[in-house]
Amino acid sequence: QVQLQESGPGLVKPSETLSLTCSVSGDSISSHYWSWIRQPPGKGLEWIGHIFYDGSTNYNPSLKSRVTLSVDTSKNQFSLKLSSVTAADTAVYYCGGNMWGSPFDVWGQGTVITVSS
């Protein structure tokens, strides 16, 4: 059974870069497409983008200019960098996985990110 665990700073200052890592256990990192999804307080879910084990990516156009996804197959981890953050980026950030043409069947527990000085 695949399990995901996010790790990150919790608090980020405005204009800085948010960095999060998701660790994959229980299966090979080549088994799924790996996504980041966020949920601002009291709002719906927003897909940020995904990466495959070979490094290929797709990003949400709404965030594409500020997002970089990467994968480290040796550590079974993938990561998110979101630059120039503002208060609007305050959210619970989830990592998730899906197989090609399928919905998200695995989710991390989520990590709360607050953007504040």
Added chain:
Amino acid sequence: EIVMTQSPATLSVSPGERATLSCRASESLSSNLAWYQQKPGQAPGLLIYGASTRATGIPARFSGSESGTEFTLTISSLQSEDFAVYHCQQYHKWPYTFGQGTKLEIK
């Protein structure tokens, strides 16, 4: 991008009764529609995929249907553990998009 619109935003139903939640897509999804359940402080969990197929371990009281670009999640007899927020999501095209969610609360 494909816009997903859920209604109502909040639904109040008594335990044991039926709940019907709606989700509309701005274009055809070829059945690539999923429903998730999210409880407070937890990540969403997959309920339904392919518009009408229950995920592993999901009770039969949960069912999904589609008519064109309109999708419905029905919970036939509400149990206490079913009161939560429900999200629909399309995985037909990138960017994947979600509805704003329906909060199912106890009446």
